[in-house]
Amino acid sequence: xxxxxxxxxxxxxxxxxxxxxxxxxxxxxxxxxxxxxxxxxxxxxxxxxxxxxxxxxxxxxxxxxxxxxxxxxxxxxxxxxxxxxxxxxxxxxxxxxxxxxxxxxxxxxxxxxxxxxxxxxxxxxxxxxxxxxxxxxxxxxxxxxxxxxxxxxxxxxxxxxxxxxxxxxxxxxxxxxxxxxxxxxxxxxxxxxxx
Amino acid sequence: xxxxxxxxxxxxxxxxxxxxxxxxxxxxxxxxxxxxxxxxxxxxxxxxxxxxxxxxxxxxxxxxxxxxxxxxxxxxxxxxxxxxxxxxxxxxxxxxxxxxxxxxxxxxxxxxxxxxxxxxxxxxxxxxxxxxxxxxxxxxxxxxxxxxxxxxxxxxxxxxxxxxxxxxxxxxxxxxxxxxxxxxxxxxxxxxxxx
Amino acid sequence: xxxxxxxxxxxxxxxxxxxxxxxxxxxxxxxxxxxxxxxxxxxxxxxxxxxxxxxxxxxxxxxxxxxxxxxxxxxxxxxxxxxxxxxxxxxxxxxxxxxxxxxxxxxxxxxxxxxxxxxxxxxxxxxxxxxxxxxxxxxxxxxxxxxxxxxxxxxxxxxxxxxxxxxxxxxxxxxxxxxxxxxxxxxxxxxxxxxxxxxxxxxxxxxxxxxxxxxxxxxxxxxxxxxxxxxxxxxxxxxxxxxxxxxxxxxxxxxxxxxxxxxxxxxxxxxx
Numbered sequence: 001x002x003x004x005x006x007x008x009x010x011x012x013x014x015x016x017x018x019x020x021x022x023x024x025x026x027x028x029x030x031x032x033x034x035x036x037x038x039x040x041x042x043x044x045x046x047x048x049x050x051x052x053x054x055x056x057x058x059x060x061x062x063x064x065x066x067x068x069x070x071x072x073x074x075x076x077x078x079x080x081x082x083x084x085x086x087x088x089x090x091x092x093x094x095x096x097x098x099x100x101x102x103x104x105x106x107x108x109x110x111x112x113x114x115x116x117x118x119x120x121x122x123x124x125x126x127x128x129x130x131x132x133x134x135x136x137x138x139x140x141x142x143x144x145x146x147x148x149x150x151x152x153x154x155x156x157x158x159x160x161x162x163x164x165x166x167x168x169x170x171x172x173x174x175x176x177x178x179x180x181x182x183x184x185x186x187x188x189x190x191x192x193x194x195x
Numbered sequence: 196x197x198x199x200x201x202x203x204x205x206x207x208x209x210x211x212x213x214x215x216x217x218x219x220x221x222x223x224x225x226x227x228x229x230x231x232x233x234x235x236x237x238x239x240x241x242x243x244x245x246x247x248x249x250x251x252x253x254x255x256x257x258x259x260x261x262x263x264x265x266x267x268x269x270x271x272x273x274x275x276x277x278x279x280x281x282x283x284x285x286x287x288x289x290x291x292x293x294x295x296x297x298x299x300x301x302x303x304x305x306x307x308x309x310x311x312x313x314x315x316x317x318x319x320x321x322x323x324x325x326x327x328x329x330x331x332x333x334x335x336x337x338x339x340x341x342x343x344x345x346x347x348x349x350x351x352x353x354x355x356x357x358x359x360x361x362x363x364x365x366x367x368x369x370x371x372x373x374x375x376x377x378x379x380x381x382x383x384x385x386x387x388x389x390x
Numbered sequence: 391x392x393x394x395x396x397x398x399x400x401x402x403x404x405x406x407x408x409x410x411x412x413x414x415x416x417x418x419x420x421x422x423x424x425x426x427x428x429x430x431x432x433x434x435x436x437x438x439x440x441x442x443x444x445x446x447x448x449x450x451x452x453x454x455x456x457x458x459x460x461x462x463x464x465x466x467x468x469x470x471x472x473x474x475x476x477x478x479x480x481x482x483x484x485x486x487x488x489x490x491x492x493x494x495x496x497x498x499x500x501x502x503x504x505x506x507x508x509x510x511x512x513x514x515x516x517x518x519x520x521x522x523x524x525x526x527x528x529x530x531x532x533x534x535x536x537x538x539x540x541x542x543x544x545x546x547x548x549x550x551x552x553x554x555x556x557x558x559x560x561x562x563x564x565x566x567x568x569x570x571x572x573x574x575x576x577x578x579x580x581x582x583x584x585x586x587x588x589x590x591x592x593x594x595x596x597x598x599x600x601x602x603x604x605x606x607x608x609x610x611x612x613x614x615x616x617x618x619x620x621x622x623x624x625x626x627x628x629x630x631x632x633x634x635x636x637x638x639x640x641x642x643x644x645x646x647x648x649x650x651x652x653x654x655x656x657x658x659x660x661x662x
Contacts, residue, residue, distance in 0.1 A: 004245035013247030014265040018541040031271060031543065050199035052208030066209040066535045068528040073206050073227065074213050074535050084525070087427055090514075093521035109513050112428025112473070142528040150523040160516040164509045171509075172502055213535035261541060273545045279553035281561065287553065288562035306569050320551040336555045346559075350566075 005043070008032070012040040022061035022139055057144055059135035068142075087118045092127065092137075096149055097161055099132035108163075200238070203227070207235040217256035279320075282313045290323050291332070291344060429477035432456065434511050434518070444512045449504040450488060453481045580616035582609075587623035588630060591650075595637055601649040604628060 005013075011032055016023060028037045041062060045055045053064050066074055084092065091114055094106050107114050122128045127137035133146070143149060152161075159167050200208075206227055211218060223232045236257060240250045248259050261269060279287070286309055289301050302309050317323045322332040328341065338344065426432040436455045437447045460478045463470050484507070487500035498506075528534050582590075591607050608620045628650050631637035640649040 005247075010247035010262065011265060011268060014261045015247075015268050015543065017248045017259065017537060018261055018269050018543055020540050020542045031268070052200075052205030052210075053212045063536060064212070065530065066213055067205065068534050070206055070209045071528070071533040074209060075532065086521075089521035089525060090427070090517055093517045093524055096524065097517065097520055109510075109517060110427065111430025111510065111514060140530045141524055142530070142534065149520070150527070151520065155516055155520065158516075160513055164506055164513065167509050168502070168506050171505060209535070213538045215538040258539075259537075268543075269541050270544045270546060272548050274548050274550040276552045277549045279551050279557070283551075284553055284557050284561040285565050288558050289565065291558065292562055304569065305565055316549075316551060319549075322551075335553075336558060338555075344559075 005047075006040070008035055008037070009040045009043055011035070012037050013044055016044075016055065016062055016064055019063070022058060022063035022135070024061050028062070056142070058142070059138035059145065061135050061139065063139065084121070085118065087114060088121050091118055092122055092133075095122070095128050096133050096137070096146065097152060097155060099146075101132070105163075200242075201235070203230055203232070204235045204238055206230075207232050208239055211239075211250065211257055211259060214258070217253065217258035219256050223257070279316070280313065282309060283316050286313055287317050287322060287328075287332075290317070291328050291341065292350065294328060294341070429456075429474045430510060430514055432459065432474070433477070433507075434514050437511055438515075444508065444515050447508065447511075449507060450485065453485045456481055457485075580613060580619065582616065582620040582623045584623050584626050584630075587620065587627035591624050591627040592631060592636065595631065595650065595652045599652060601640060601651045604648040604650050607650070 004010075012028060015028060015031055023031070025037050025041060028041075029035055041055070041057075045057070048055045048064070052067050052070055054067055055062060055064055087110075090110055091106055094109050095101055098105065098109075103114065103119065106119075119128070123130070125136075125140075127134055127140065137143075138145065146152070155161050159170070162170075199205075207223060210223060210226055218226075220232050220236060223236075224230060236250070236252075240252070243250045243259075247262050247265055249262050250257060251260055282305075285305055286301055289304050290296055293300065293304070298309065298314065301314075314323070322329055322335065332338075333340065426435070433452060433456055436459065437444060437452055439455075440447050440451065457478055460470060460474060484500060484503055487496070488504065492499070530536060594607050604624060605621070607624050608617055612620055625648065628637060628639055628648070632639050632653075636653055638651050638653050641647070642649075
């Protein structure tokens with residue numbers, strides 16, 4: 001680090017180091033007597049980019065964290081977070097990629113009822129609201145925003161985030177009126193969508 | 196910070212950042228597969244010397260801490276609007292209408308004991324001195340002077356600013372109009388009447 | 391339908407032991423998965439085993455594999471959850487539609503039903519993949535770490551007292567209302583009770599043979615307030631005496647003087 005940084009940069013640095021929670025630029029500004037912190041944040045993020053500690057933005061909130069490539073050094077003494085069940089992982093992915101989404105929609109995609117407990121695990125972790133992801137979710141998974149969800153653009157482009165009925169209508173060019181055909185249980189028994 | 200620091204420096208930086216306790220060079224070395232960390236610690240201390248956060252050694256143990264000149268950032272005063280309690284509002288009203296006034300007089304007018312804390316709140320708010328209103332009081336309530344208190348003249352004319360005893364004397368001295376009502380038989384020769 | 395978080399196809403651990411001891415090739419499928427997240431999940435895994443893109447899977451093959459799987463499970467006397475059986479029935483129906491000569495009247499066509507199933511499998515597959523990739527991110531507490539011992543930002547709250555002029559005036563009004571002296575004036579007053587009037591009028595009546603104005607029975611020196619009281623009491627006393635037959639009362643005109651005299655011993659009183 002070359003020379004003494006700007007006072008505001010130092011203040012933002014000290015505040016975020018001391019903070020117990022990630023902070024938005026707005027919260028930082030309030031804490032620092034209304035100073036405009038955008039430039040300072042950018043400068044800090046750049047300063048720390050290659051260090052053992054980084055300044056990252058997740059869901060509009062900023063925090064310092066260790067560099068990912070050092071994980072192996074730090075992991076040994078830290079307790080690993082609880083593994084999510086398969087059901088919970090799927091439900092989380094569905095909420096993250098589709099939000100906002102209803103429980104019925106989650107179940108339509110998974111083709112099976114989802115235990116309330118499964119969603120409760122995600123709510124308790126503070127990663128979803130009913131049922132959209134939270135800033136804490138972005139923080140935990142190292143995402144700057146939902147746009148960083150791995151492959152979300154490809155999935156969207158492939159139409160894989162569209163409901164089956166919609167995709168079906170596009171593919172067949174047909175109106176998807178319910179004709180009383182038998183649907184498998186756990187299916188997308190929701191009323192069919194008009195296109 | 197110019198360029199990517201040495202990997203050992205980064206490792207020490209991340210380890211101390213994530214540590215829940217200050218660590219000795221020896222502990223750090225054990226943690227980092229026996230690496231010699233003295234130079235890394237020295238380099239880091241120098242790197243952070245002028246930043247918002249410093250790497251310091253205390254009793255042989257190293258940790259990051261907020262730069263001394265920024266310690267005030269860790270504590271911030273926040274003003275929270277709170278409604279004045281009823282007791283305090285009454286006391287304030289009495290001071291405003293009667294000032295200067297003693298605590299005993301306030302209690303006599305309110306008809307109940309007034310906690311010291313209640314008056315302290317008004318002093319803290321900067322609205323009364325012991326116990327007359329302040330210029331800040333006038334500012335807060337949008338009054339040019341105490342004369343602007345609504346109805347102070349009317350209240351005075353109505354005797355409502357006189358001590359109760361005085362008012363009582365005036366009232367009891369007044370003549371009582373005879374109503375000529377027939378007395379109930381077997382009465383004790385007294386009748387009650389409200390003025 | 392039963393909720394599915396634990397293995398759903400099998401009823402319990404005993405079933406597992408049964409499968410684990412099975413030596414057929416198919417057992418591998420049972421062994422390497424700890425249960426399915428519903429029939430769609432099983433279908434997805436079977437489709438994956440075709441080792442082709444989900445867009446090019448053979449639905450007919452998939453149907454056969456699914457039905458075969460369920461049959462074997464039943465042959466092993468495993469309890470198969472209802473939703474798996476419903477899916478099996480639907481797939482069997484779909485298969486028959488696909489194999490039978492095409493009936494143009496049937497809508498949607500079997501190909502369309504197959505396409506829908508394929509789309510659903512693709513979506514579930516996409517989300518499963520997405521979930522795995524999410525879990526593979528640099529996660530806090532596993533791959534990256536936040537400050538171990540942050541000082542914390544303390545906020546000291548200072549009260550900013552609020553009170554408006556209306557509340558102030560209202561409070562003052564309330565005090566005044568509360569402390570308005572409620573004075574009960576109880577004062578001594580000269581009255582003549584009914585008993586006293588009865589005695590007095592009764593005695594005086596003895597000497598009043600002629601008609602006498604009631605007012606003549608009142609004390610002469612009484613102040614105006616006592617006179618009012620005495621008048622009222624004496625009137626009531628006169629009525630009482632008349633009732634007892636000891637007096638007669640007469641009034642010649644409305645609001646005229648009320649006349650009173652002792653009753654002749656033989657006749658009863660003449661009431662007003």
